[in-house]
Amino acid sequence: MRNITAQASAAATRLAASDVAVEVRGISKLYSEVEALRAIDLDFPRGKLTTLLGPSGCGKTTLLKIIAGLIPATAGEIRVNGKVVTGPGPERAFVFQDFALMPWATVMRNVAFGLELKGMGRDERQAIAAKYIAEVGLTGFESKYPHELSGGMRQRVGLARAFAVNADVLLLDEPFSAVDEQNRRKFQEDLLSLVEKEKKTFIFVTHSIEEAVYCSDRIVILSRRPGRIAQIIEPEIDRAASPDAIRRDQSYLDTVEEIWQGLKRYVD
Amino acid sequence: MSLPLHAKGSPRALPSTEASFLWRKLSEHRTALWRTASIGLFFLVWEIAGRVPISFAFPTFLETLRAFLNMLFNGAFVAAYAQTLQPLVIGIAISAVVGVGVGIVMGLSRFAEWLVAPVFIVLQAAPMAALIPLITFVYGIGLLAKTLAVIMLALPVIALNGYKAVRNANPSLVSMCVSFQGTRWQTITKIIIPDASPVIFAGLRLGLAAGFIGVILAELLITPTGIGDLITYHRSVADYPEMYAAVVSIILVSTLTLAALEAFELRVLRPEKRRT
Numbered sequence: 001m002r003n004i005t006a007q008a009s010a011a012a013t014r015l016a017a018s019d020v021a022v023e024v025r026g027i028s029k030l031y032s033e034v035e036a037l038r039a040i041d042l043d044f045p046r047g048k049l050t051t052l053l054g055p056s057g058c059g060k061t062t063l064l065k066i067i068a069g070l071i072p073a074t075a076g077e078i079r080v081n082g083k084v085v086t087g088p089g090p091e092r093a094f095v096f097q098d099f100a101l102m103p104w105a106t107v108m109r110n111v112a113f114g115l116e117l118k119g120m121g122r123d124e125r126q127a128i129a130a131k132y133i134a135e136v137g138l139t140g141f142e143s144k145y146p147h148e149l150s151g152g153m154r155q156r157v158g159l160a161r162a163f164a165v166n167a168d169v170l171l172l173d174e175p176f177s178a179v180d181e182q183n184r185r186k187f188q189e190d191l192l193s194l195v196e197k198e199k200k201t202f203i204f205v206t207h208s209i210e211e212a213v214y215c216s217d218r219i220v221i222l223s224r225r226p227g228r229i230a231q232i233i234e235p236e237i238d239r240a241a242s243p244d245a246i247r248r249d250q251s252y253l254d255t256v257e258e259i260w261q262g263l264k265r266y267v268d
Numbered sequence: 269m270s271l272p273l274h275a276k277g278s279p280r281a282l283p284s285t286e287a288s289f290l291w292r293k294l295s296e297h298r299t300a301l302w303r304t305a306s307i308g309l310f311f312l313v314w315e316i317a318g319r320v321p322i323s324f325a326f327p328t329f330l331e332t333l334r335a336f337l338n339m340l341f342n343g344a345f346v347a348a349y350a351q352t353l354q355p356l357v358i359g360i361a362i363s364a365v366v367g368v369g370v371g372i373v374m375g376l377s378r379f380a381e382w383l384v385a386p387v388f389i390v391l392q393a394a395p396m397a398a399l400i401p402l403i404t405f406v407y408g409i410g411l412l413a414k415t416l417a418v419i420m421l422a423l424p425v426i427a428l429n430g431y432k433a434v435r436n437a438n439p440s441l442v443s444m445c446v447s448f449q450g451t452r453w454q455t456i457t458k459i460i461i462p463d464a465s466p467v468i469f470a471g472l473r474l475g476l477a478a479g480f481i482g483v484i485l486a487e488l489l490i491t492p493t494g495i496g497d498l499i500t501y502h503r504s505v506a507d508y509p510e511m512y513a514a515v516v517s518i519i520l521v522s523t524l525t526l527a528a529l530e531a532f533e534l535r536v537l538r539p540e541k542r543r544t
Contacts, residue, residue, distance in 0.1 A: 068447055069447075070443050070446065070447055088446055088447045088448070088449050089449070090449060092447075093447070093448070094444070094447040094448075096440060096443075096444060098440050100438075100440045100441055100443070100444035102441060102459070102462070102463075104462050104463075104537075104538060113448065114448040116458075117445070117448050117449060117450045117451075117454055117458075118449070161448075165448065
């Protein structure tokens with residue numbers, strides 16, 4: 001485990017420009033009188049899974065939505081692949097906490113929806129969608145409707161939809177919070193193999209410490225409102241080990257404990 | 269020696285499974301059975317009340333049924349509905365197109381909401397029967413006045429439902445569409461309107477029901493034509509079974525039309541509901 005303090009983070013995490021997928025520069029957000037985020041500077045390394053972790057109300061989802069271009073920042077800028085972005089763009093795809101699936105559309109149409117919006121032809125987009133439906137393990141469910149699926153399966157549809165548009169950066173907003181515990185564990189394991197396979201940059205918001213440590217290459221811990229970077233941790237866990245071995249690994253358990261000790265003071 | 273065999277239960281089990289099969293068959297159609305029983309009970313109470321009698325002007329169920337079948341086969345209903353349905357169909361068609369259109373625009377634009385919504389809210393709250401004599405002064409007693417009566421009753425509820433449906437479209441789906449770079453037009457046509465369509469359709473059903481009220485009010489208050497004429501005429505000559513049969517017929521027609529609209533909605537617009 002590598003522990004990078006907030007003060008040292010700017011220097012320690014300054015990577016070569018080509019290794020950074022998303023740069024956050026001086027982002028602040030005010031909701032009328034409430035200061036949600038204050039002067040956030042952060043780099044997200046390419047091809048890695050970075051988690052935003054923090055107490056509830058620390059602005060982690062706000063930061064993710066600012067990166068996605070879904071809400072405007074009060075100050076600062078976001079650069080994706082070196083270019084400043086102001087709204088949603090094809091290089092980023094979002095996975096929603098509440099899945100955001102169209103209840104009137106089949107799994108196939110939901111997964112292909114991003115491509116449908118781009119004006120891609122029916123056969124072409126369905127072929128691409130079919131590939132990702134298979135990748136998230138939903139083969140055979142193409143013509144089902146969302147209400148016929150479990151919570152975990154619905155989020156797999158949301159994930160496949162984000163994969164299908166072939167964005168470089170995937171933004172996941174508490175994707176497992178509406179999924180039951182057992183499905184969540186299985187899903188986390190599957191997500192790790194997808195991260196390995198897809199070679200994309202993942203930015204992941206969660207409030208589960210275990211989930212963050214289990215899934216992430218790097219964990220950014222935000223302080224309570226106004227959200228600032230409190231700590232950056234890189235859990236050095238051998239991902240080649242089996243999921244069950246990781247969950248029993250001493251360094252995994254130590255990292256969870258360390259983060260909990262740091263976050264405890266923010267909990268009422 | 270046969271007793272132990274019996275104890276094993278196989279000969280006795282047979283009739284009980286048969287009974288449970290019958291019970292399962294029955295419970296499959298339970299809602300339909302209850303509905304039929306409820307209607308049957310209503311007719312029975314009606315028949316009893318008519319025989320008591322509550323009033324000399326209150327016919328029994330069987331008398332009404334006889335009058336109903338008579339009028340059905342002698343062409344009285346056909347002629348009456350040919351007249352009644354004209355303002356109804358024209359009025360509902362105009363209300364549906366204008367109401368859904370205005371409702372969607374109000375839901376999408378704050379300015380249109382500010383400009384138009386108060387008019388519909390007042391119209392919906394106003395007792396329309398009081399305004400119908402006013403229509404007669406301005407538009408006379410013809411088809412135009414009756415169509416207007418239908419529109420005045422049906423349009424506000426259709427427009428307000430459309431407006432509320434669009435305004436309350438699932439914000440998560442809207443931001444999903446935006447995050448995948450959907451244009452404003454795509455967001456409206458692919459997300460907002462499909463998401464709003466169940467409530468828009470509920471508005472159309474309410475509008476149709478209000479339209480029936482409107483057309484009957486117009487036929488009773490403006491000039492007696494069609495089904496309103498049947499009711500007024502039979503009342504004036506004290507043919508109470510015929511008068512009741514006319515009233516029942518309009519209830520029947522409006523119920524069946526509403527059910528047909530609902531079935532159409534399920535079949536065409538909500539594919540995911542069909543399989544449940």
